[in-house]
Amino acid sequence: MTDFDVVVIGGGPAGITLSKITGKKLKVAIIRPEDHSMIYCAMPYAVEGLLEVEKTLKADSLVTDAGATLIRDLVTKVDLEKRIVSLRNGSTISYGKLVIATGARPIIPQIPGRDLKGITGFKTEDDLKRIMGLLQTGISKVVVVGAGAIGIELSMALNSQGTEVHLVDMEESVLPNMLDSEMAGELSEEITGTGINLHLGSKVTELKGKGAVEQVILDTGKIIDIGTVSSRKGSIQGELPGMVIFAVGMDPEVSLFKDTGLAIGKDGIIVNDKMETNHPGVYSVGDCVQFTSGITGEVISGKLATNAVPMAKVLGSNLLGMERTYPGFFNGAATKVGQFFVGGTGLLEKRTGESEDDTVCGYSESTTQFPIMPDAKPIRLKLIADRKTHRLLGGQVISGEAVSARVDLLTFAIQKKTTIEELADLSYSAQPLQSFYPAANIIVLAAEDILKKL
Numbered sequence: 192m193t194d195f196d197v198v199v200i201g202g203g204p205a206g207i208t209l210s211k212i213t214g215k216k217l218k219v220a221i222i223r224p225e226d227h228s229m230i231y232c233a234m235p236y237a238v239e240g241l242l243e244v245e246k247t248l249k250a251d252s253l254v255t256d257a258g259a260t261l262i263r264d265l266v267t268k269v270d271l272e273k274r275i276v277s278l279r280n281g282s283t284i285s286y287g288k289l290v291i292a293t294g295a296r297p298i299i300p301q302i303p304g305r306d307l308k309g310i311t312g313f314k315t316e317d318d319l320k321r322i323m324g325l326l327q328t329g330i331s332k333v334v335v336v337g338a339g340a341i342g343i344e345l346s347m348a349l350n351s352q353g354t355e356v357h358l359v360d361m362e363e364s365v366l367p368n369m370l371d372s373e374m375a376g377e378l379s380e381e382i383t384g385t386g387i388n389l390h391l392g393s394k395v396t397e398l399k400g401k402g403a404v405e406q407v408i409l410d411t412g413k414i415i416d417i418g419t420v421s422s423r424k425g426s427i428q429g430e431l432p433g434m435v436i437f438a439v440g441m442d443p444e445v446s447l448f449k450d451t452g453l454a455i456g457k458d459g460i461i462v463n464d465k466m467e468t469n470h471p472g473v474y475s476v477g478d479c480v481q482f483t484s485g486i487t488g489e490v491i492s493g494k495l496a497t498n499a500v501p502m503a504k505v506l507g508s509n510l511l512g513m514e515r516t517y518p519g520f521f522n523g524a525a526t527k528v529g530q531f532f533v534g535g536t537g538l539l540e541k542r543t544g545e546s547e548d549d550t551v552c553g554y555s556e557s558t559t560q561f562p563i564m565p566d567a568k569p570i571r572l573k574l575i576a577d578r579k580t581h582r583l584l585g586g587q588v589i590s591g592e593a594v595s596a597r598v599d600l601l602t603f604a605i606q607k608k609t610t611i612e613e614l615a616d617l618s619y620s621a622q623p624l625q626s627f628y629p630a631a632n633i634i635v636l637a638a639e640d641i642l643k644k645l
Contacts, residue, residue, distance in 0.1 A: 194285045195220045197510060198276055199259075200266050200447075201292030202228045204496040205477035205503040207253050209290060212507030214258030220284060221254050222276070224265040227316055228253075231496065234319050235341065238326070239348035244319060271451050271470050288472045288510065291448065291460060292503070295441035295478035295494050304398030310435045313345055325434060326352055332417045333357070334407045336395050337438035338365040340526035345438060346387050347529065356387045357415050359407070361394040369524060369535035374573055374587050381529040390415075404435050441494045443479040456481040458492055464516040466506040474510075476502040485519030486538055486584060486605060493520030523602035525595045534598035537585030537605045540575050551578045553611075553640035557627040559592040564623055568592055574601075574611070574637040581610040581645065588633075597634070611645070614638040 195218050199206045202223025213219050227248040236242045254261045262284075268277040269289070276284045297312020299305050311318055331354055335346045338360035346358045364372040365379055383389050390409060397408040405418025417433025443459035454461040454469040459481035466474045477499035484491045498520055505515045523536035540552055553574045560567040568591025575585040586601035588594045604614060615638040621629040 192275070192283045192285050193220075194218075195260070196287045197290060198222065198284055198286035198288075199290040199292055200269075200276070201290075201294055201477065201479075202254065202261070203292060203294050203477060203499065204228075205292040205499040206290075207249065207257075208500050208503035209292070209476075209507050209510075210254045210257040210259035212504065213510055214254070216258075216511060219259040220262055220286075221259050222262045222264060222266055222278070222284075224263070224279075225316060226263070227251075229314075229316055229319075231314060232341075234313065235344035235348045237319060238322060238345060239351050244323065247319070248316070266447060269447060269451065271453070271473060274472065288474065290506065291445075291468075291473065291475040291479060292477045292499075293444040293447065293479045295459075296444050297437055298440045298442050299437050300395065300439065302395060302397055304400065304404065307398055307400050308403040309400075309433060310398060310404055310437070312437050313341060314441075322434070322436070326354065330432075330434060331355055332433040334359060334415055334417060334433070334435045335438060336360075336407075336435065337440070338362070338389075338391070339368060339438060339440075340366065340524065342438035343382065343528055344526060345436065346382070347385065350385055350387050357390060357407070358382065358387050359390040359393050359395060359409065359415075361392065363392045365389075365391070365528070366526070366533065366535075368539075369526070369533065370587050370589075371540045371573065374571070374589060378528045378531060378533065378589070381531060385529060398435060403432065405432065407435060440492070441478060443481070445479055456490065458490060464505075464518075465509055466502060466517065474506055476506050482517070483519050484538075485521050488519070491520055491522075493522055495522065495524060497523065518606065521602050521605055523598045525593075525598055530591060532590050532592060532594045533588070534594040535585070535587040536598050536602040537583070538575060539585060539587075540573075549578050550584065551576050551641050551644050553637040553642075553644070555633050555636035555640060557631060557633045557636065559590055559627075560625065561623040561628055566624075570594075570633055572597075572633045572637045574614075574634075574641060576611045576641050578645065581612060583609050583611060583614060600634070611638050611641045615642055 197219045199221045202221050206221045230247045233247045237244050237247050265279040267279050274286050297314050333349050334357045335342050336359045346356045350356045364375040394410040396410050398404050399406040407415040459479050460475040461481050462475050466476050478494040505517045508515045525534035555572045558567040559570050570590035573587045583604050619632040
């Protein structure tokens with residue numbers, strides 16, 4: 192039996208981060224069953240052909256060069272009392288402290304036909320290779336379920352390869368977890384303008400076929416037929432005339448710990464702000480964790496690499512004897528929809544948990560450069576604030592240029608409980624190729640719009 196100070200089950204962003212922090216100061220093992228750790232958000236761009244598949248695979252040296260031991264095997268059992276991990280190869284490992292970073296798996300809804308061939312999620316190296324393999328055979332019809340960031344990015348990628356794409360979502364607008372509906376209208380037009388068939392306000396209720404999926408049944412009565420489609424490159428080998436890819440969210444991968452006495456909630460393993468579970472010496476970070484909003488304190492989903500990494504940094508510091516706490520999810524995120532760069536952070540207006548009378552919104556529009564510059568592009572912003580406290584609760588932005596820096600600034604303002612008055616006093620920079628005129632800043636304009644309404 193091999194003995195380690197810290198054993199981490201999972202080799203994704205959280206596991207890699209922990210190895211970098213603790214690998215040369217403690218005896219650390221990272222256990223990962225997959226051949227590679229993936230750059231998940233880059234996978235659509237491999238489908239599109241902008242990247243080689245190999246560039247979406249993280250190097251093992253990220254772990255080993257940090258001083259940690261990488262064990263490529265599957266954990267079959269964990270004895271929390273004896274502090275022993277059993278592996279598929281028959282060996283066992285003892286640990287002083289255990290970190291569960293097992294991530295999450297794509298949700299395939301419990302609907303009739305879910306076990307037919309040709310139905311998949313989009314998260315793993317195998318998922319990526321399966322989809323790209325079918326593209327190479329010339330498959331000509333794909334249904335993507337879920338119009339969030341990954342679903343849209345994947346649909347755009349498949350469409351660019353000449354595939355007929357149907358994008359389905361039960362909400363009435365795209366990016367429903369990032370944008371309020373009035374901000375998303377032009378994005379729907381952008382998607383349909385590329386030739387993608389967009390089905391909003393539509394829920395998949397059943398999948399039909401003989402062995403392989405042939406029809407997608409929607410609650411609107413619409414039937415998307417993918418069983419009569421022939422390959423763009425002749426006959427398709429096997430039984431897959433088309434494909435259905437679910438991108439509707441993630442479930443925490445916690446099956447290994449169901450009967451261990453570990454506290455597990457609906458959205459994952461329950462931890463405190465130090466990433467400690469209810470069992471001594473056991474911690475958890477990343478997508479397998481259930482945690483709370485940094486704004487409301489309520490349990491919300493936060494399955495993003497940009498949450499997993501900060502969690503791991505907090506835990507890594509604490510494992511080395513420091514005292515750090517995790518503040519909660521703010522869920523700043525960004526994506527690209529055709530020509531538009533899109534981002535959002537904090538709470539949506541429709542999900543603040545308060546009535547319309549308790550919140551107030553501000554809007555602003557300008558350009559990404561001085562309007563006189565030849566490459567100036569439009570940019571729109573929405574801010575959401577608490578009417579009583581004036582505290583900033585959320586922000587959304589759509590632009591012709593990258594928005595992540597503005598999303599990050601708004602996230603920081605939300606973290607620091609910034610008021611709209613303080614945001615209106617923001618000191619900013621200006622330059623012809625990088626901003627609007629010095630007379631106005633798009634964030635300040637939206638804050639001033641709110642102040643007029645208070």
